[in-house]
Amino acid sequence: MALIVQKYGGTSVGTLERIENVAEKLIGWRERGHQMVVVVSAMSGETDRLIGLAKGITPRPNPRELDVLLATGEQVTIALLCIALEKRGCPARSYTGSQVRILTDNAFNKARIQAIEAAAMQADLDAGRIVVVAGFQGVDEDGNITTLGRGGSDTTGVALAAALKADECQIYTDVDGVYTTDPRVVSEARRLDRITFEEMLEMASAGSKVLQIRSVEFAGKHNVPLRVLSTFQEGQGTLITFEEALEAEQMEKALISGIAFNRDEAKLTILGVPDRPGIAYSILGPVADANIEVDMIIQNIGRDGTTDFTFTVHRNDYERALDILRDQASRLGAREVAGDNKIAKISLVGIGMRSHAGVASKMFQVLAKESINIRMISTSEIKISVVVDEKYLELGVRALHEAFELDKAA
Amino acid sequence: MALIVQKYGGTSVGTLERIENVAEKLIGWRERGHQMVVVVSAMSGETDRLIGLAKGITPRPNPRELDVLLATGEQVTIALLCIALEKRGCPARSYTGSQVRILTDNAFNKARIQAIEAAAMQADLDAGRIVVVAGFQGVDEDGNITTLGRGGSDTTGVALAAALKADECQIYTDVDGVYTTDPRVVSEARRLDRITFEEMLEMASAGSKVLQIRSVEFAGKHNVPLRVLSTFQEGQGTLITFEEALEAEQMEKALISGIAFNRDEAKLTILGVPDRPGIAYSILGPVADANIEVDMIIQNIGRDGTTDFTFTVHRNDYERALDILRDQASRLGAREVAGDNKIAKISLVGIGMRSHAGVASKMFQVLAKESINIRMISTSEIKISVVVDEKYLELGVRALHEAFELDKAA
Numbered sequence: 001m002a003l004i005v006q007k008y009g010g011t012s013v014g015t016l017e018r019i020e021n022v023a024e025k026l027i028g029w030r031e032r033g034h035q036m037v038v039v040v041s042a043m044s045g046e047t048d049r050l051i052g053l054a055k056g057i058t059p060r061p062n063p064r065e066l067d068v069l070l071a072t073g074e075q076v077t078i079a080l081l082c083i084a085l086e087k088r089g090c091p092a093r094s095y096t097g098s099q100v101r102i103l104t105d106n107a108f109n110k111a112r113i114q115a116i117e118a119a120a121m122q123a124d125l126d127a128g129r130i131v132v133v134a135g136f137q138g139v140d141e142d143g144n145i146t147t148l149g150r151g152g153s154d155t156t157g158v159a160l161a162a163a164l165k166a167d168e169c170q171i172y173t174d175v176d177g178v179y180t181t182d183p184r185v186v187s188e189a190r191r192l193d194r195i196t197f198e199e200m201l202e203m204a205s206a207g208s209k210v211l212q213i214r215s216v217e218f219a220g221k222h223n224v225p226l227r228v229l230s231t232f233q234e235g236q237g238t239l240i241t242f243e244e245a246l247e248a249e250q251m252e253k254a255l256i257s258g259i260a261f262n263r264d265e266a267k268l269t270i271l272g273v274p275d276r277p278g279i280a281y282s283i284l285g286p287v288a289d290a291n292i293e294v295d296m297i298i299q300n301i302g303r304d305g306t307t308d309f310t311f312t313v314h315r316n317d318y319e320r321a322l323d324i325l326r327d328q329a330s331r332l333g334a335r336e337v338a339g340d341n342k343i344a345k346i347s348l349v350g351i352g353m354r355s356h357a358g359v360a361s362k363m364f365q366v367l368a369k370e371s372i373n374i375r376m377i378s379t380s381e382i383k384i385s386v387v388v389d390e391k392y393l394e395l396g397v398r399a400l401h402e403a404f405e406l407d408k409a410a
Numbered sequence: 411m412a413l414i415v416q417k418y419g420g421t422s423v424g425t426l427e428r429i430e431n432v433a434e435k436l437i438g439w440r441e442r443g444h445q446m447v448v449v450v451s452a453m454s455g456e457t458d459r460l461i462g463l464a465k466g467i468t469p470r471p472n473p474r475e476l477d478v479l480l481a482t483g484e485q486v487t488i489a490l491l492c493i494a495l496e497k498r499g500c501p502a503r504s505y506t507g508s509q510v511r512i513l514t515d516n517a518f519n520k521a522r523i524q525a526i527e528a529a530a531m532q533a534d535l536d537a538g539r540i541v542v543v544a545g546f547q548g549v550d551e552d553g554n555i556t557t558l559g560r561g562g563s564d565t566t567g568v569a570l571a572a573a574l575k576a577d578e579c580q581i582y583t584d585v586d587g588v589y590t591t592d593p594r595v596v597s598e599a600r601r602l603d604r605i606t607f608e609e610m611l612e613m614a615s616a617g618s619k620v621l622q623i624r625s626v627e628f629a630g631k632h633n634v635p636l637r638v639l640s641t642f643q644e645g646q647g648t649l650i651t652f653e654e655a656l657e658a659e660q661m662e663k664a665l666i667s668g669i670a671f672n673r674d675e676a677k678l679t680i681l682g683v684p685d686r687p688g689i690a691y692s693i694l695g696p697v698a699d700a701n702i703e704v705d706m707i708i709q710n711i712g713r714d715g716t717t718d719f720t721f722t723v724h725r726n727d728y729e730r731a732l733d734i735l736r737d738q739a740s741r742l743g744a745r746e747v748a749g750d751n752k753i754a755k756i757s758l759v760g761i762g763m764r765s766h767a768g769v770a771s772k773m774f775q776v777l778a779k780e781s782i783n784i785r786m787i788s789t790s791e792i793k794i795s796v797v798v799d800e801k802y803l804e805l806g807v808r809a810l811h812e813a814f815e816l817d818k819a820a
Binding site for chain 2: 020050058061064065066068069071072075076080082083084086087094096098099143
């Protein structure tokens with residue numbers, strides 16, 4: 001008997017029929033003797049519908065109230081799934097984030113989980129019930145409803161698995177695993193049987209939508225085996241595992257495991273800012289205070305006592321960041337502020353990179369051959385990212401996928 | 411400066427535009443120096459949509475989970491209203507039933523309020539915020555979400571007014587007050603400026619949809635002045651007040667204040683049941699245990715040691731009640747069980763009845779003249795109700811409205 005946490009995304013619970021299918025699946029697992037905890041997202045389209053209502057009133061809804069609004073989406077799904085389970089004679093109990101007590105900080109719209117009370121859920125499991133938890137939401141210590149930000153249901157699943165010491169956390173979605181890159185862009189993309197946490201983390205942070213980065217971090221940190229599977233197809237999916245486990249199985253390490261990309265970012269530059277200590281903090285401090293996450297950061301070598309400073313943020317935060325930057329520019333005596341939200345980021349990811357040089361130069365060569373201009377570069381131990389004009393995204397990804405022979409099994 | 415609780419029903423918040431209108435009204439009240447608490451229902455159609463989802467899975471959804479589902483309707487409205495208030499620079503804070511802590515019993519789908527924690531709301535009011543509360547919902551002592559049953563938002567409004575010792579509780583709806591009867595059935599129906607709590611209670615219990623009976627009870631018991639007004643029209647509406655207040659104003663008491671009716675009931679009869687002490691309890695005990703409310707009860711005089719026993723329940727509970735009754739019938743050795751859900755109840759209400767005889771006989775005479783057969787009769791000090799075949803409902807109400815001259819001001 002294992003304790004399994006499963007998470008079903010919005011598409012997997014997108015209709016009543018699909019919710020009933022999930023109920024059937026869960027009952028199957030339970031009948032095979034497993035204790036089941038299931039985390040569900042809002043029915044597909046529901047979160048967008050709710051955001052549409054809020055945006056129908058104002059483009060910048062009050063963050064606390066937006067979370068009160070959005071949290072209803074998952075609450076509908078947990079109720080419907082429990083109704084479907086109970087109809088089949090299977091005892092079940094739904095929990096909102098507040099009811100579990102998924103305690104978060106109070107950063108509305110992008111809260112972080114701080115603690116989970118597992119006792120009530122464990123008692124339900126021991127009493128033979130299936131526990132159904134609303135993903136994506138929590139509660140701060142003042143009792144305010146919070147949400148974890150888009151995709152936060154994955155994090156809820158992993159955090160519950162960690163809190164309950166589950167044997168596996170299974171993320172059910174509309175794709176059957178993690179691919180070398182998005183198959184909608186490269187038809188030769190190949191499903192990976194396994195990938196390391198480190199790589200998955202880089203893939204997620206670089207734009208792979210399969211798993212939310214925080215859920216991967218959380219799983220890696222708490223040693224929760226994580227598996228991505230399809231709700232609609234049979235299969236083993238992709239297991240996210242530890243490097244040692246991979247090596248133990250004598251798998252040959254590929255140079256590159258995958259190519260991630262995203263068009264969710266925007267680039268901001270402050271030009272001609274006085275080049276003195278603390279300048280980075282003066283620029284980015286107010287951005288961080290506004291709860292805007294910064295991804296890539298580049299500072300050019302100073303000239304004439306001034307320097308240029310470029311960074312990227314999520315496109316949703318672009319205008320807010322631009323406002324803040326303009327404000328800072330006049331305060332710091334900078335020359336100019338420029339921005340561009342028609343950019344895309346392409347990243348190569350692979351633990352094989354560690355022991356092989358030359359991946360970066362090959363990447364630049366491939367892009368140069370296609371006449372794609374590189375706007376920004378950043379590297380980590382197992383990842384190289386470049387920013388290019390958005391229009392070159394597909395071309396770049398396809399050329400790199402072919403050049404690194406990702407269509408061929410390692 | 412007064413503390414005013416306002417309640418807006420589903421039609422009043424049925425669109426984003428209407429929600430913004432409510433926000434404007436509230437800001438107007440606040441600018442005139444009042445402390446404002448507002449209770450809102452789900453946007454019109456939303457509760458039905460949610461019930462439709464549940465019923466799409468099973469005709470008898472698990473009651474606990476149904477409440478989890480339905481509670482999302484009001485949660486959406488509180489968030490949107492606060493977003494509209496905050497957009498206008500008006501500080502506001504939303505509360506779900508759990509967040510206020512509107513403590514109820516655990517009778518899912520028809521819970522009763524036991525206590526309300528007023529401290530947090532009072533602190534918000536004192537800080538200048540408008541407090542926006544989800545109607546219709548509460549939380550039991552185990553933290554389960556409960557709902558008060560359809561129309562429960564009125565009760566929430568009155569209970570909050572009582573807990574906060576508000577100066578007035580205003581119920582905004584799509585009609586501009588309490589009428590002598592439903593104007594859709596009798597075009598000559600007249601709006602009442604005032605009505606006593608006693609009469610309003612009888613009107614509500616007899617089927618007037620303007621106010622939910624429990625809200626009127628609650629208001630009467632806690633001395634909360636209650637006013638029904640239209641969201642869409644200016645006007646003073648109808649004040650529900652105490653008999654002494656009416657008398658103090660030297661208003662002439664009308665014989666009859668109004669005619670209520672409903673087609674929400676169904677009639678059940680158990681025939682040939684042994685006529686012995688405790689038989690009523692044997693029949694109705696299991697019905698009450700199933701949380702089915704019984705309205706009228708009639709027991710015929712026994713014959714041959716057996717008796718017939720008839721009662722009415724809400725139509726929604728008809729099938730469940732019939733099942734229970736059939737079960738009891740075989741257990742008690744009764745001859746037969748009969749049921750009819752094509753009935754309607756017509757009630758005359760008026761405190762003037764107390765001092766005047768002959769209202770009942772005049773009512774029977776009017777119905778007889780129209781050849782309407784009376785199936786059941788029940789009377790209270792200020793009300794006479796009859797059950798007739800549903801098809802005679804409009805005819806009966808119109809004839810009575812005219813005969814008792816309700817179109818003419820008292």
